[in-house]
Amino acid sequence: MLKFLFPTDFNCLLCGRELREKSRYGLCSNCYQKQEAIERGCLKCGKMLTAEAEYCSECQNTERVFDRAIAPFVYSGAISNFVMDLKFNNKRYLAEYMAKIMTDKLLREEIAADLLLPVPLHKNREKKRGYNQSALLGKEIATRLNLPYMPFVAERTKDTLTSSTLEGGRKAREENMKDAFVIKDPSAVKNKVVLVVDDVLTTGATADELSRALKKAGAKRVYVLTFASTREKKPILTENRDLLLLK
Ligand SMILES: [Zn+2]
Ligand SMILES: [Zn+2]
Structure with missing residues (x-):
C-alpha cells in the first residue's frame, strides 16, 4: 500500500x-x-562548456535577453527520459524529485529572486495535455525556496511551434516566438528579480522571448532555471517522442 x-x-x-x-x-x-551533471556551465546560458571559456560560442556571438540560465544536467540519456515522462506520460510524481535537484543547483549558484513563474503553455496545449509540466516543477521549487509563486502573471498568447525543430536558424526561431507572451500583471514584476522555470533549455528562444516581455513590463532581472539544457548547438528536443526513446 x-x-x-x-x-x-x-x-x-x-x-x-x-x-x-x-x-x-x-x-x-x-x-x-x-548522469551528465553540468559542473562548468556557460556563465550566460548555463550550457555545458566544451572549451576553456567563460561563455559558449552561441552566447559569445549573440545577445541574450535573460540575465542568466542554469540547469543541473545535460539533456541526454535518462535525463531526457525524465523530461519526456513528466511531459507526455503523466508521471507527475517525478516533478518533486526534479524540483529538488533544480533547487539545490540554484542554491549552489547563489541566485536569489523575488518571485517565480513557470513558462506558460498556450491554453490549447495545456488543455490537451491536462497540465503544464513547468508549472509542476515551478510550484515545487517556489515552495522549497519560499518564493511567491505567480503562474498567472504571464500568458502565452501564441501557440508556437517547437523552436528546436524549426529550420532557418536563429531568425526563424525568433520570428516564431515573437510576441508569444503577454504580461497580464506588470505591477507584479516591476523592479523585481524574476525566476522563470521550465523543463528544458534548448535554443533559449522561449526563455529570451518571455524575458523580453518581462523586462518590458519592468522586471529588473530575469533568471531561468531548467532541469536540463541541450548540448551547445545540437538541440534534440522535439514533440515527437518516438525520436527520443533513448532507453
Ligand atoms: Zn551560453
Ligand atoms: Zn539506480
Whole structure:
C-alpha cells in the first residue's frame, strides 16, 4: 500500500533497485553518477562548456535577453527520459524529485529572486495535455525556496511551434516566438528579480522571448532555471517522442 502511494520512496527511479535509505533525488548513487551533471556551465546560458571559456560560442556571438540560465544536467540519456515522462506520460510524481535537484543547483549558484513563474503553455496545449509540466516543477521549487509563486502573471498568447525543430536558424526561431507572451500583471514584476522555470533549455528562444516581455513590463532581472539544457548547438528536443526513446 505504501509503495503504491509513494512509488518512488523505496526504489531507484531508474534501475528500480531498492534504496537502503530514502534518497533525496529518488536515484541510487550508481544511477545518479551516470548522469551528465553540468559542473562548468556557460556563465550566460548555463550550457555545458566544451572549451576553456567563460561563455559558449552561441552566447559569445549573440545577445541574450535573460540575465542568466542554469540547469543541473545535460539533456541526454535518462535525463531526457525524465523530461519526456513528466511531459507526455503523466508521471507527475517525478516533478518533486526534479524540483529538488533544480533547487539545490540554484542554491549552489547563489541566485536569489523575488518571485517565480513557470513558462506558460498556450491554453490549447495545456488543455490537451491536462497540465503544464513547468508549472509542476515551478510550484515545487517556489515552495522549497519560499518564493511567491505567480503562474498567472504571464500568458502565452501564441501557440508556437517547437523552436528546436524549426529550420532557418536563429531568425526563424525568433520570428516564431515573437510576441508569444503577454504580461497580464506588470505591477507584479516591476523592479523585481524574476525566476522563470521550465523543463528544458534548448535554443533559449522561449526563455529570451518571455524575458523580453518581462523586462518590458519592468522586471529588473530575469533568471531561468531548467532541469536540463541541450548540448551547445545540437538541440534534440522535439514533440515527437518516438525520436527520443533513448532507453
Ligand atoms: Zn539506480
Ligand atoms: Zn551560453
